[in-house]
Amino acid sequence: MLPDVAVAAGAGTQVAPILFAEKDTVLYNTAMTFELSGDLDGVAFKADEFGDCQADGATKLTCSLPFEFDLGPDGVIGYFEAELTAAKTALGKTGKITTTFTADGIAKVTTTAGVTVAEGVDLAAGKGSKISVKAGAGFDAKLQVTNTSDKVLHGAAIIFNTDYAFSSAREFSNCRYSDGQVNTCLFEQDLQPGATYRTSLPYRLRPDTAAPGGAYGEMQWLTGDDYQDLLEYMDKAGYEGPGRAGKGGKLGLTAQASAREVQQTDPDLDNNWQNVEIKVLGRQGTDFAAVGATAKGAKGDTVTLPVGTRNNGPATRDASRIGSAAATVIVTIPAQAKVVSVPDGCTKAEDDSVKTNPKALQYVCFSSPLFKAKTTVLWKFGVQLTADVTNAKGLVEVNPPCQCERFAKDTNKKNDTAAIVINPVAGAGSGGQGGGGSLPITGSQTALFGGAGAVLVAAGVLGFFVARRRRTRFEA
Template identity: 35%
Template sequence: MLKHPTRRWLAGLGVAGALVAASASPAVAAPAADIELYFQDTTLAADSPGKSQALRLFADQPAVLPDVTVRYDYRSLAGKVTLADDGNAQCTAPEAGVLVCAETFEVPLDEVYGEQTEPVLIAPTDKAKLGDSGELKISLQVAGKQRGSYTSRIRIGEGVDLAGGPDSKLSAAPGGSFEAPLTVVNVGEKAVEGVVAFFDLDYSIRTKERFSNCLYVEDHLLACQFDEEIPAGEGRTTTLNYQLGKDTYAPGRQYGNAEFMTYADFEDLFGLREDAGARAAARGTGSAKLTLRDAPQKLRAAAAQTDTDRGNNYTSWNITVTGKNGTDLEAIGDTVEGAAGAVVTATVGFRNNGPATLNYIRGDMSVTYLDVDVPAGTTAVEVPAECAPRSGNGTDWGDFGKPGARAYRCLADTISVAGETSTGDFRLRIDKVVPNAQGTILVNAKCECEGGFRDDLKPANDRALIVVNADSSGGGGGTLPITGTSTGLIVGIGGLLLVAGVGGYLLAKRRRTHFVA
């Protein structure tokens, strides 16, 4: 699918900051817009500075929310935790255990990635004790009207400190195998009773192993839970066996990392899966467990533990992809017909004929740029939200989704899977019947922009026709749209929890319009 060029949605351990909704729809949320809330469960270490958390908002259509106010009710933990503004909101405390924060600016929402409000700092007081737990009740008001609520959990745990092992440089060819070390060190002063490795792997990194203590989505590894205790000052290690998909682009690079976290922190984070509507992960069906070497002690019952320094929890793998494996992007046109005054839909886009998948997710860039020229005698009354008017002076990127132009430049999604198709709808009003009126769609259009694809294997099929009222005598014609399977299972393995800011995989809230795969 196509996407807005300014999307930058990883911000620390939160997610996306400035997501600008681009649509032909009105700027303010329509009354029918369905707004959903999510606030991650939080485990705090006693005697710690606390954690910064933000409310996530989602909508079923692009929208901009004015006059947003969020009310946080933590009276169930009165005297044991405090909440305070940790961003740019205007917050007041009308009563003990209640914080009300008004957003300084409007909040733009995208129906795929959503947006977050200004964060709040949740901190324990000197009265907080291990095992304390309570509810955080959140309510949302938009322009003075109640628009949603959510209940999250806050609990007090024991502070520990995990660190990831050294980074690795590896190499493999498309379809080839490689081994990746996985090492974790307890750099704190207390034993860590169980650890979880949560993986953020590029789409091409696959595994055939199915350990019983790991979670998978098809042939992608999501997380592994280790019940070994790691004493203070000691490290544990294991080895992962990976394989690059045969559709990996080459030469190139693939990246992956693992974040180590306590059981409690993973439980807080993983609770997002179902709320995000992500495709379910399955526990490995194999009889063997993946274990950490030199760890004879096993997990014992204890208070929840939380990591007090998440900045050093990562280990990463940089894989050089050898060999040569390119791809062919083919333009898809359409042929439509109608009488004067009718509005017709031309579905256009491109197909990735393979053999390689294009993956620009980590750079957050469009895999290709498409130029669309509107047929004579017609007016574009509705265009995909990722398309902007194009002229001889360039592209007006500030007018995404603006109708009425004669030519457009469109952005694609950050991944194009081999064998799949991305298309979008142009709604054309026939002002005057012009037999065999022709427009065009060009994939791999030249653009002085980041991203894009310049090494197409078959440039001859980069252009296709958009024909309105084709001449029945045989002139003109276009390529009919090709349907493909959903690319919901794409992107980078961390995306099951993408709104938690760990990666970008399994987008459940897919676009319902615009360019979609």
């Protein structure tokens, strides 16, 4: 699938398709052909310097991969990229790109995307800031943008990529929100050439933020047209959008009215970024407790083992920025139990980085990167008993020590393990919850750790939305 493309007159942009497959697969002899059509005189493809793309005149380009290509439901980007250029005389011209994706063993996939030669402008973000804040306290993110071009900019937008710790303290009607956080704001005002504009977003650091620690936010400024192109592409591609509109008044930038004639795009996004770095004061950590299970059955029976971990808090664990699981759980299956169903998010442990007992049958399960305080994640294993067993034991371990990037600052390591027991004998010890007692399952937590998800690029804009998508076939 290819987003609509806005290329600045007198400049160039990367055309970046996003590819998905219904299920994980390996493809061979893959190629993507791009072809221009419509009123696009002065618009041309440029072959890359590494030789993976070959031009057939100015309007046709074929890019191929000389190696096997892994593709799955999460999608990939960064392959089959083409550079599109436009002459200054092409301003205002429109047309389309037709893409054709081919690989051994599948039917070719053809899609189309619009092309617009837009007026080039340049936004420059303000400097980053560093703030010290206690968990639960409020703070303001002071944002700045300058229209460094010699043209009036007709509308601007900002996209927020903030850690979970950033909670919006107030809502605005021209901004969009989800899970208590602002995701985007659109300013439908004019920005004068050379002028600098400021705004301020009120935040509150969530009370369950780990301390001492840090939280980070990145903000990217876009032209209003590039932002609208991004939203249209997300809707077309089946991505979740940036959320609902806020319920308050408008967040504003100083503006002056100006006549509008053509679409605008920013071809240089390197200077569009601003960040807010939070130093979290205080002291509160995270206690992960293992959740074990008990089951009863006879030889030949299939029983369910709901095992997992609970974040007792008081701090939420957020590993989203580094793209790793908040909790890694190792499950040792009791002897004489054959695993017949493996839950999503779990795989057989087959190397030293995840095995804790080389002689046992073990599985490793990954939580999502965000694991909120006072919530539980369970994975339900189905096992068939191959013999009549009594007090057959297994083990659940949460974040066991390893020479790897795994959470190691658990505040109570005594409950990091819990037993699995099949057909327990009274007085012989039983399984159940780590640390004893019953743990309620609260909140919603995605058990499957699928990396950072698909990255969106539309009109040269890097999107921050990690979103679910409808996947029904091979797509390009």
